[in-house]
Amino acid sequence: MNSSEKTALRKPYSRIYVEEAAAGHPRTAQILAKFPESVVIPIGDYKNVFNRPRQPVQLQKEAPSLILALQKPPYLYAGPAVCQDFGESHFYYTSNVMNCPFLCDYCYLRGMYPSGDIVLFVNTEDTFCETERILKEHPLYLCISYDTDLLALEGITGFFGEWVGFAASHPALTIEVRTKSSPNVLNYPVLPNVIYAVTMSPEAVIERFEHRTASLTARLRFAKSIIESGRPLRLCFDPMLWVPDFETVYGEFFERVFSEIPGEAVKDIGVGTFRIAADYLKRMRKNHPCEVTAYPYTLTDGVYGYDAERLSEMLSFAKAALTKYVDEKKLFFS
Amino acid sequence: MLYFCTALYTEAAPVISRFQMKPAGGRIGSVYASDEAILVLTGIGPVAAAGALSEALTLFPPAETDMLINIGICGAPAGFCEAGTWLRIHKITDAATGRDFYPEILFPSVFREAALATVSTPMKASQEAASATSGASVSTSASAASTVLSDMEASALYQTGQAFFSPERMLFYKGVSDFGVSEGTRLNPSDVTALIEKALPDILSEAEGILSVLPSDPVLSEAAETAVTKLCKLLSASVTMEHEIRLLAAYRTFRCGDAAEFFMAFAAGIEGPVVRREGKRLLEQLRKDCLA
Numbered sequence: 258m259n260s261s262e263k264t265a266l267r268k269p270y271s272r273i274y275v276e277e278a279a280a281g282h283p284r285t286a287q288i289l290a291k292f293p294e295s296v297v298i299p300i301g302d303y304k305n306v307f308n309r310p311r312q313p314v315q316l317q318k319e320a321p322s323l324i325l326a327l328q329k330p331p332y333l334y335a336g337p338a339v340c341q342d343f344g345e346s347h348f349y350y351t352s353n354v355m356n357c358p359f360l361c362d363y364c365y366l367r368g369m370y371p372s373g374d375i376v377l378f379v380n381t382e383d384t385f386c387e388t389e390r391i392l393k394e395h396p397l398y399l400c401i402s403y404d405t406d407l408l409a410l411e412g413i414t415g416f417f418g419e420w421v422g423f424a425a426s427h428p429a430l431t432i433e434v435r436t437k438s439s440p441n442v443l444n445y446p447v448l449p450n451v452i453y454a455v456t457m458s459p460e461a462v463i464e465r466f467e468h469r470t471a472s473l474t475a476r477l478r479f480a481k482s483i484i485e486s487g488r489p490l491r492l493c494f495d496p497m498l499w500v501p502d503f504e505t506v507y508g509e510f511f512e513r514v515f516s517e518i519p520g521e522a523v524k525d526i527g528v529g530t531f532r533i534a535a536d537y538l539k540r541m542r543k544n545h546p547c548e549v550t551a552y553p554y555t556l557t558d559g560v561y562g563y564d565a566e567r568l569s570e571m572l573s574f575a576k577a578a579l580t581k582y583v584d585e586k587k588l589f590f591s
Numbered sequence: 592m593l594y595f596c597t598a599l600y601t602e603a604a605p606v607i608s609r610f611q612m613k614p615a616g617g618r619i620g621s622v623y624a625s626d627e628a629i630l631v632l633t634g635i636g637p638v639a640a641a642g643a644l645s646e647a648l649t650l651f652p653p654a655e656t657d658m659l660i661n662i663g664i665c666g667a668p669a670g671f672c673e674a675g676t677w678l679r680i681h682k683i684t685d686a687a688t689g690r691d692f693y694p695e696i697l698f699p700s701v702f703r704e705a706a707l708a709t710v711s712t713p714m715k716a717s718q719e720a721a722s723a724t725s726g727a728s729v730s731t732s733a734s735a736a737s738t739v740l741s742d743m744e745a746s747a748l749y750q751t752g753q754a755f756f757s758p759e760r761m762l763f764y765k766g767v768s769d770f771g772v773s774e775g776t777r778l779n780p781s782d783v784t785a786l787i788e789k790a791l792p793d794i795l796s797e798a799e800g801i802l803s804v805l806p807s808d809p810v811l812s813e814a815a816e817t818a819v820t821k822l823c824k825l826l827s828a829s830v831t832m833e834h835e836i837r838l839l840a841a842y843r844t845f846r847c848g849d850a851a852e853f854f855m856a857f858a859a860g861i862e863g864p865v866v867r868r869e870g871k872r873l874l875e876q877l878r879k880d881c882l883a
C-alpha cells in the first residue's frame with residue numbers, strides 16, 4: 258500500500274451488536290430489517306462492548322456501530338443543576354439512546370462515554386410505564402433528547418413518534434425534543450405539550466465545530482415549519498462559543514435568525530455559553546484535542562468555562578442583541 | 592511495530608521469513624524480532640499463550656501505536672466452510688469463564704467475520720465452543736456472524752494484550768484447519784504453513800492500512816515543541832505553567848495553523864530566563880495574545 262493512501266473506515270452502522278435479552282424484542286427486528294447488509298454480533302450485556310477499555314472513541318464516532326439493548330431502571334432522572342429548567346418545577350430527563358450521530362467538537366458526550374458507538378434501548382414501553390407512574394404523583398416536564406439527538410435518529414428508531422403518541426394521551430406530561438437536525442415532523446399531530454427545541458449557531462460555528470449537523474439555513478427552515486404548523490418552538494443559543502470577532506459573528510447571526518423567525522411566535526429561548534465538567538474536559542483534551550477543547554478555560558466549582566470577563570461580555574452582548582427581538586421574559590440564561 | 596502471535600512454528604514460519612526475523616530470547620515462549628516486527632511463538636493453550644505474550648511484552652514493550660496480530664488455525668462447525676477458509680474474529684469467548692471480548696473492526700476486512708471460542712483442550716473443542724456460546728445466536732442475522740469457531744489461545748492473548756493495545760489494535764485471523772470431528776480432515780504441518788502463506792499478504796495489507804489511519808500524530812509540530820521548551824525555560828515555568836503553555840500552543844495550532852512562529856516571536860522578546868514571578872506575568876500576557 259502506498260503510504261499516502263488511507264484505508265476507508267467501515268460504513269456507519271455496518272456492525273450491530275444485539276444483547277441476548279433484546280434479541281426477541283419486536284423493535285430489534287424492525288431496526289435490524291433496516292440494515293440487511295450489516296454484520297450482527299450477539300452479545301451478553303451491552304456494557305461488555307460499550308465499556309471496553311481504551312476504545313478509539315473518535316474513530317468510532319465517525320463510523321459508529323449500533324448496540325441494541327434493554328434499558329434497566331431507573332428510566333427517568335431528575336434534571337441536573339447545570340441544565341436550564343425553563344421555570345419547570347418537575348424537570349426530568351430520559352434517554353432511550355446513548356450517544357449521538359453528530360460530531361460536535363464541544364460535546365460533553367466525548368468526555369462522558371468510553372465509546373463512540375450508539376446504544377439504542379429498544380424497550381421504550383418500560384420508560385413509558387415509569388413515566389405514567391410518576392405522572393400519577395405530579396405533572397412532568399421531560400427532556401427526551403438527552404445524551405443524543407433523538408430526531409436525527411428517528412429514521413432508525415421511531416422513538417420520537419412513540420413519544421408523541423404517548424404525549425397525546427398524557428396531557429400532564431410536557432416533552433422537549435432538542436435537535437440540531439432538520440427533519441420533517443409535520444406528519445405528527447400538533448400538540449401543545451411537545452416542545453421542539455432547535456439549537457441555533459452561526460453558520461461559521463456550525464461548519465467549524467458542529468460536524469454533520471444541519472446547516473443554519475436548514476435549521477431555520479425547520480424552525481419555521483414548527484411555528485407555521487402551530488407547534489411550540491424553543492430556540493437554544495447554547496452553547497455560544499467565543500470566536501474571533503464574536504460580536505460581529507453573533508450579531509449578524511441573531512439578525513438573520515429573527516429576520517426569518519418572528520420573535521413573538523417563539524415560546525422561549527435558552528441562552529448559554531460553553532461550560533463543561535472538569536473531568537469531561539480532561540478526557541476530551543486527551544481523546545479529542547481541537548480548538549474548543551484546547552481553549553484555556555477557567556475552573557469554577559468543578560466546571561470549566563470562559564473567564565468572568567469574557568463570560569460577562571458574551572452574555573451581556575447576547576442579552577442586548579436578543580431583547581431587540583423578543584421580550585426579556587422569554588429569555589432563560591444559564 | 593507489529594506484534595505477531597502464533598502457537599506453532601508451522602504457523603510462525605511464513606511471518607519469520609517475511610520479516611527476516613532472528614531469535615530474540617524468551618523462556619516461556621520463543622521470541623523472534625526484526626526492525627519492523629516481533630513474533631511470539633506461544634506454544635499451545637491459553638496458559639502458554641498468556642505467559643509467552645506477557646514475557647515478550649516485557650522484553651519488547653510496545654508503543655501505543657503498535658498492533659497485536661494473532662494468526663493461527665482453528666476448528667469450525669461441520670459444514671460452516673471449507674477447510675482452509677480464513678476468517679477475521681469479532682468476538683472471542685473464553686470458554687473457561689464464559690467472558691466475551693470484542694476486538695474492534697473499524698475498517699472493512701477482506702475476510703469473512705466470525706465469533707470464536709477459546710477452549711482448553713482440543714478433544715472437546717466443538718462441545719466447549721458450543722456450550723460457551725449457547726443461546727447467543729440471533730436468528731435475525733443476515734450474515735453467519737454468530738457461527739462459533741474454536742481455538743486454544745485467542746482469549747488469553749486478548750486478555751493479556753488489552754493492557755497494552757486498544758481493541759482496534761488487536762487483530763485476530765483464523766484459518767479453518769478442521770471440523771473437530773474426524774482426524775482425517777486435519778491439515779498436516781506443511782499444509783498449515785501453506786495456509787498461512789496464502790493469507791499473509793492480505794493480513795499485512797489490512798494491518799498497514801489500519802496503521803495509516805489510526806491517529807498517532809502529535810498536535811504540536813517539532814518546531815512548536817522546540818519553541819514551547821524554549822519558552823518554558825525562559826519563563827522558569829513550573830509544571831502547571833508548562834501545562835498551560837502547551838495548551839496555549841495547541842489552541843494556537845488549531846486556530847491558526849502552526850504555533851511555532853508565534854511562540855518563537857514571543858520568546859524572542861524575552862531577555863534571558865526571568866524569575867518565576869515575572870514568568871507568570873509573561874504567561875498572562877501570552878494568554879491574552881493567544882486569545883486575542
Ligand code: SF4
Pocket residue numbers: 357358359360361363364365366404405406437
Ligand atoms: S448534537 Fe448535541 S448530543 Fe449530538 S454531538 Fe452535538 S452536542 Fe453532542
